[in-house]
Amino acid sequence: MPRLNPDNIELAKEILGRYPRPKSALIPLLHLAQEQDGWVTDDAMEHLAELVGCTPAEVLGTCSFYEMFKREPVGPYLVNICHGISCHLLGADELLEHAEQSLGVKTGGTTADGKITLEEAECQAACTEAPCLQVNYRYRYKVANEAFDQLITDLRAGKLDDEIPPHGTLARRATRQHIPADRAAGPAAVDVNVEPVWLSRNADASEAKG
Amino acid sequence: MTITDAPKIVTGRLAAHDDAHTIARYEATDGYKGLRAALQRAPQSITDEVKAASLLGRGGAGFPAGVKWGFCPPGVFPRYLVVNGDESEPGTYKDRILMESDPHQLIEGILIACYAIGCSQAFLYCRGEMALAHERLGEALNEAYAAGYVGKNILGTDYSIDIVLHWGAGAYIVGEETALIESLEGNRGMPRLKPPFFPAAKGVYLQPTVVNNVETLANLPWLMQHGAEAFHALGAENSRGTRMFAVSGHVKKPGVYEVEFGVTTFRDLLYAPIYSGGIRGDRALKAFIPGGASAPLFYEEHLDLPLEAGVVGKAGSMLGSGAIVVMDETTDMVKATRNLVRFFARESCGKCTPCREGTTWLERILDRIIDGHGRPEDIDLLLDVCDNISPGLLWPPKQTTICPLGQSATPSIVGTIKRFPEEYERYVNAPFSTTVAINGAAYLSPPVAAATGGSAE
Ligand SMILES: Cc1cc2nc3c(=O)[nH]c(=O)nc-3n(C[C@H](O)[C@H](O)[C@H](O)COP(=O)(O)O)c2cc1C
């Protein structure tokens, strides 16, 4: 069952290496598990517990707090319709109703072909472009009903796959942060109380002042 | 009207160039000059300059950045910087633009702040749902590391620091600074009690930590290049420099506008042709939110107030996160209020009883009012629940909870009940106006039969 695969274990170790304490990497690693499997499986959570050094229950505790982590399979396209105040004022309720009818599912459901999961979401920080939605966290602005239907048709036909990677992939690999070993300053160890070297310039400056 | 030609301090580059997110464009447009200037100076002098500039935090609370930096206890290291890019307050749309379209400006701001404060590591916490921002920030950081701006021995000096891009995962409450820190430690994003957990004293890993908003930090490269005097020359009172405001809702030209802080008025932003251009269909204005869903509503009579933190505070609201949401005369204020309250009810982290229970009940009562099952006494009940969450219903509000989220649900209810009582009365005085389908038959509401298994929704 899906623990992290060898490539992802490598990446997980790189991510872990950036933090002073390993548990800080938990949310990024949950994203990695979700990227691998499309959702967060129990086995992946157990694996992450081993990697960050906590119990599986703690991993579940964190995982279950955050909206984006799905603990059941969802479609490869997660459509989130914003129902925040600005979108509400400009027709979000109507758009959601249209979406439910057009997809034949209730909010929270997945279409019969398994491709599309429909959700409503809180403000997506695109309030001037209301009503808006996201597909796998990629935006569509000022969405009219016809545009919604076209979007669904294009998604089903795989026409948008270059722009919209499958659910779970937030940033494509080439765009992920990678800190080259020879450039890294390294994580700042918590229990070593040393003043950063450049702060000595404060003393130098007050000496110069006299 | 007070429309000024103040420079666009944080949005100038991205407004002028489609490729403002690339390091090539950034370097060609004065990029990393502020960092170079900073590295020539003693760190303390930068903190002093930021204080002199009166750069107020742009994340919501409006605390002066330089003063906050000075709160780190001397002699306690390591210190950390946490960049708050969790932008999720309804109506708020500015930090995402800065992260997506001018990521190097933010990176440079982080570098300047960490140098001044003496931080040993920076965490850039970007809201989970912003995929493009993750990609743009990741690419920009990779470019900046390769060019020697970030990492070990920055630009050949003794200044070294890593900026770690951290992804959130969907939770508004994580925008609250102590919840942000919990989340960064890999935990459920539940706020910590202040005191003792003021981040400057006990933040990430209980070490001194500065939490600053994205827009706050994005001002620093300009400030380093042009100096506190030039920054302070813009604006009024304590509100100096420029600020980004997102104007959304029922206006002709919704948009995100960077304007001179402290002097530009709400009327300018809502009606000037270069900004929002007036209310759609030239209808009448009914109400507007001046600073995000947590802020009490303003009305027609507040239009000529300047966008100045102190003035807006005295008038009974706040500029908060720079989110102005405009409602025209056609708006159903009870439904708009339910929308705002639902947000806080769903985003409550559940740690405090008044917030967890109170916001949930407020949502339920508003639901039943809107669904036609309301009772006249529900209006007083709403006020009573609000009073339990925030005693006295004052401004600024009294807090009974660990963080301010709970009380944020109350001003919209209190304000709309005062201002538009007839809208609530219309709902509650027509309780038999709807029919409900129960097991296929139509019943007049309120449906006593709901208890037998039918749906009252
Ligand atoms: C419920 C709640 C949500 C918040 N959300 C955000 C947010 O998304 N972004 C932000 O910068 N500040 C947010 N804040 C304010 C932060 O707690 C903190 O004051 C701010 O990040 C400090 O940065 P600044 O001083 O640069 O403004 C929120 C506060 C509360 C109480």
Ligand code: SF4
């Ligand atoms: S006020 Fe609400 S959101 Fe804030 S800590 Fe308490 S329960 Fe959590």
Ligand code: FES
């Ligand atoms: S309300 Fe929909 S994006 Fe903000």
